[in-house]
Amino acid sequence: MTQFFQVFFQECAEHLAEMERIFLSIDLQNPDAEELDAVFRAAHSIKGGAGTFGFSDMTVMTHAVETLLDNVRHGKLVLTREMVEVFLEAGDAIEMQLAGHRDGADVALAKVEEVCGKLSAIGEGGAIRCAGTAPVVSMPEPAQTGAATFYRIVFTPQANFFSRAVPMNLLFEELAGIGETTTIAHVAASDSFKKYDPERCLTSWEVWLVTERSLEDIRDFFMFFADDEELIVEVAATDIPAEGSTVTANAEPETAGPLLPDRPVAAAEGLRKGRRFSDRDELPQGTSGRKHSDAHDASSIRVGVSKVDQLINQMGELVITQAMLAQTAQRFDPVMNEDLHRGMALLERNTRDLQESVMSIRMMPLSFIFSRFPRLVHDLAAKLGKQAELKLMGEATELDKGLIEKLADPLTHLVRNSLDHGIETPVERMAAGKLPGGTVTLSAAQTGGRIVIEVSDDGAGLNRKKILKKAADKGLPVAEEMSDDEVWQLVFAPGFSTAEEVTDVSGRGVGMDVVMKNVQSMGGRVAILSGEGAGSRVVISLPLTLAILDGLSVRVGEEVFIVPLNSILESLQLGPESVNQVGGNTTVRVRDAYLPLLKVADVYGIAKAKERPEEAIVVIVDAEGEHVALLVDELLNQHQVVIKSLEANYRRVHGTAGATILGDGRVALILDVADLVHLWRKS
Amino acid sequence: MENKTGKTVESGIQEFLTFTLGKAEYGIDILKVQEIRGYDSVTRIANAPEFHKGVINLRGVIVPIIDMRVKFGLEHVAYDQFTVVIIINALGRVIGMVVDGVSDVVSLREEQIKPPPEFGAGLDTEYITGIGTSNDQMLILTDIERLMGGADMQLVENRSNADNNSAV
Numbered sequence: 001m002t003q004f005f006q007v008f009f010q011e012c013a014e015h016l017a018e019m020e021r022i023f024l025s026i027d028l029q030n031p032d033a034e035e036l037d038a039v040f041r042a043a044h045s046i047k048g049g050a051g052t053f054g055f056s057d058m059t060v061m062t063h064a065v066e067t068l069l070d071n072v073r074h075g076k077l078v079l080t081r082e083m084v085e086v087f088l089e090a091g092d093a094i095e096m097q098l099a100g101h102r103d104g105a106d107v108a109l110a111k112v113e114e115v116c117g118k119l120s121a122i123g124e125g126g127a128i129r130c131a132g133t134a135p136v137v138s139m140p141e142p143a144q145t146g147a148a149t150f151y152r153i154v155f156t157p158q159a160n161f162f163s164r165a166v167p168m169n170l171l172f173e174e175l176a177g178i179g180e181t182t183t184i185a186h187v188a189a190s191d192s193f194k195k196y197d198p199e200r201c202l203t204s205w206e207v208w209l210v211t212e213r214s215l216e217d218i219r220d221f222f223m224f225f226a227d228d229e230e231l232i233v234e235v236a237a238t239d240i241p242a243e244g245s246t247v248t249a250n251a252e253p254e255t256a257g258p259l260l261p262d263r264p265v266a267a268a269e270g271l272r273k274g275r276r277f278s279d280r281d282e283l284p285q286g287t288s289g290r291k292h293s294d295a296h297d298a299s300s301i302r303v304g305v306s307k308v309d310q311l312i313n314q315m316g317e318l319v320i321t322q323a324m325l326a327q328t329a330q331r332f333d334p335v336m337n338e339d340l341h342r343g344m345a346l347l348e349r350n351t352r353d354l355q356e357s358v359m360s361i362r363m364m365p366l367s368f369i370f371s372r373f374p375r376l377v378h379d380l381a382a383k384l385g386k387q388a389e390l391k392l393m394g395e396a397t398e399l400d401k402g403l404i405e406k407l408a409d410p411l412t413h414l415v416r417n418s419l420d421h422g423i424e425t426p427v428e429r430m431a432a433g434k435l436p437g438g439t440v441t442l443s444a445a446q447t448g449g450r451i452v453i454e455v456s457d458d459g460a461g462l463n464r465k466k467i468l469k470k471a472a473d474k475g476l477p478v479a480e481e482m483s484d485d486e487v488w489q490l491v492f493a494p495g496f497s498t499a500e501e502v503t504d505v506s507g508r509g510v511g512m513d514v515v516m517k518n519v520q521s522m523g524g525r526v527a528i529l530s531g532e533g534a535g536s537r538v539v540i541s542l543p544l545t546l547a548i549l550d551g552l553s554v555r556v557g558e559e560v561f562i563v564p565l566n567s568i569l570e571s572l573q574l575g576p577e578s579v580n581q582v583g584g585n586t587t588v589r590v591r592d593a594y595l596p597l598l599k600v601a602d603v604y605g606i607a608k609a610k611e612r613p614e615e616a617i618v619v620i621v622d623a624e625g626e627h628v629a630l631l632v633d634e635l636l637n638q639h640q641v642v643i644k645s646l647e648a649n650y651r652r653v654h655g656t657a658g659a660t661i662l663g664d665g666r667v668a669l670i671l672d673v674a675d676l677v678h679l680w681r682k683s
Numbered sequence: 684m685e686n687k688t689g690k691t692v693e694s695g696i697q698e699f700l701t702f703t704l705g706k707a708e709y710g711i712d713i714l715k716v717q718e719i720r721g722y723d724s725v726t727r728i729a730n731a732p733e734f735h736k737g738v739i740n741l742r743g744v745i746v747p748i749i750d751m752r753v754k755f756g757l758e759h760v761a762y763d764q765f766t767v768v769i770i771i772n773a774l775g776r777v778i779g780m781v782v783d784g785v786s787d788v789v790s791l792r793e794e795q796i797k798p799p800p801e802f803g804a805g806l807d808t809e810y811i812t813g814i815g816t817s818n819d820q821m822l823i824l825t826d827i828e829r830l831m832g833g834a835d836m837q838l839v840e841n842r843s844n845a846d847n848n849s850a851v
Binding site: 317 | 725726730737738739740744747776778
């Protein structure tokens with residue numbers, strides 16, 4: 001049972017996040033009907049799930065939300081800013097209740113009560129009780145027979161319906177709440193009573209309902225219980241059948257009345273279709289658990305991350321094996337062994353395809369973490385008395401799941417910092433000639449082999465003097481003539497904060513060093529760009545993936561390095577006329593551009609490498625926006641390499657992004673081009 | 684002294700793998716030894732100390748190779764088919780250690796292990812846990828974790844180092 005709880009908790013959290021996202025982005029003047037429907041569905045799903053698992057406090061709360069939402073989406077109420085605020089609070093309250101059930105956390109009943117009060121106050125005083133374990137309340141408006149319609153509802157659940165533990169009694173109660181109902185239970189014919197299995201649902205329910213609600217409304221009731229194909233709702237032309245077994249809620253086949261012989265004939269025929277005892281084997285496996293209302297949700301499965309990781313590890317081994325085979329195969333004559341070579345080519349392509357598919361499993365859009373920030377900014381700005389708008393860009397950029405999770409904390413720190421230290425109060429902003437409302441921008445983009453994530457604001461920027469003074473106070477080595485870049489680096493020192501007082505928002509000085517540490521642990525870099533009064537930009541650059549990359553193997557002297565393919569722009573052989581000396585450095589002219597020449601052999605102290613650029617090969621690489629020419633002896637091959645950690649048993653090696661195992665079993669270092677350029681400049 | 688030199692068996696006997704470096708004979712806890720293998724070609728690591736020979740591929744794991752002969756300043760450092768690498772498991776890492784030769788596995792009772800003599804402060808002898816005798820030869824018993832984790836080995840990145848290298 002616990003595993004079902006887990007699924008519910010997870011889904012519930014997702015639904016809450018979805019609700020929050022929509023509420024934060026909703027256009028008050030002109031709310032999108034689809035979005036309202038989506039929120040309604042989310043609330044309804046939570047309610048249904050909570051009901052199934054007996055979390056009645058959540059049911060009550062979500063029911064209140066749902067009722068109000070229903071009125072909004074049917075145009076009975078106009079959506080207001082206050083309403084959205086209350087919805088957000090309600091979302092928090094439900095989350096709190098969820099945490100209560102999941103982790104045994106404390107639930108502030110007063111808060112729940114308060115939110116419920118607000119909800120019902122808005123919802124035209126519909127008496128909604130929220131305390132404790134109140135039962136699900138019936139829908140408020142009683143049916144007015146004047147405008148009422150007859151509906152015939154036929155609900156034919158699948159045979160495994162009971163295993164889904166759907167509370168049918170709630171459904172019947174709800175239906176009874178909106179009008180007059182007559183319910184008939186049909187039990188399909190069975191071959192023999194001996195084979196009778198009480199856990200299989202052979203029952204279908206026929207409900208005759210008199211209500212003024214619309215057909216769509218009625219369908220909504222079943223949204224949680226039934227798939228479309230299991231449900232027939234139609235306006236009935238005939239009278240309510242007089243005979244037939246009227247059952248109370250919670251009908252079980254054994255307690256239900258005898259089979260209704262022949263009325264309504266056509267429907268009954270339909271109902272019996274597929275209701276045979278022999279269809280046990282036809283039950284779809286693993287269909288227990290509730291159905292999603294969204295079609296696209298149903299097409300995904302939940303898999304443990306460890307399984308995916310295992311898959312990726314095995315994929316890595318396969319790539320290495322394939323590389324070894326390919327290397328061995330090269331020894332065979334291509335003409336004599338044509339089949340072998342064709343097979344190898346095919347194997348390589350298939351391995352590559354497989355690898356891409358496997359890697360894509362782990363890739364997730366950044367919106368996964370970006371989505372939490374609108375709420376954070378909204379709440380924090382209100383708390384700090386500032387006006388701030390959050391702009392999100394490039395949320396669709398995909399990144400490895402492991403990285404995304406580790407990125408959440410650093411980004412939260414940075415966004416908080418921007419709001420607390422960066423954005424000024426409206427008064428200060430006006431005085432500085434800016435608009436009263438500040439903007440925090442969170443953007444992500446893929447450049448070459450890296451993902452660049454930026455948190456920028458148009459606030460006050462970093463204060464050089466303050467940082468220097470604070471650093472001096474803390475005993476860090478500082479000097480007046482330090483460059484801005486060096487000064488900004490000081491904020492990454494542990495315990496550094498220039499905030500005048502410690503608030504619960506920031507100022508404890510645990511932020512930036514944590515940001516740096518987290519990002520570095522992912523093989524990333526952090527840079528700060530700032531101008532006083534002009535705001536600041538924090539740029540995080542991360543490797544795209546931690547597992548496998550496409551690389552070009554190059555030889556320098558006797559050593560082999562891998563240059564990530566996505567950082568390579570081109571490679572070419574230069575004539576002597578394109579090589580020039582500028583001071584002690586060499587530049588090369590590639591078409592109309594003069595690029596600095598980085599001799600890999602010099603940086604790594606490799607002997608026996610070709611010295612003269614015109615004899616060797618230059619590889620033009622993009623080092624975070626800057627183009628640099630790398631001098632290597634020879635280009636060897638292009639292949640996929642599995643990134644192996646050097647840190648695991650050794651330590652971080654500057655200028656490299658890790659190591660890999662070549663086809664012949666040797667180890668080659670993978671160059672981190674930007675880091676290499678940095679290392680070269682330092683030496 | 685909890686298990687510094689190795690697992691104390693109930694009878695008070697510890698097993699050591701002994702190896703030679705120059706004229707001296709050393710012993711390390713046998714349980715820290717993963718395997719012994721020959722010296723393969725290594726991939727050099729740039730800007731590393733001379734005794735960091737580089738890294739090898741040990742069945743899919745990247746393992747650094749440390750040449751203790753270079754570290755201890757021995758004269759005859761050759762790499763041929765007789766060069767021996769002891770693969771050790773220490774500090775949660777796998778490290779390869781090049782030595783002159785592997786001699787034996789010896790069992791020493793507790794009373795056979797003498798405390799190390801006090802050297803001057805200049806000598807870095809913290810990793811020596813005791814002196815044993817085997818076949819009338821002195822055996823220097825070492826705590827391999829301390830030896831490998833020492834700052835002068837530059838194997839484990841220490842905190843201040845990491846901060847200085849903060850990326851830009």
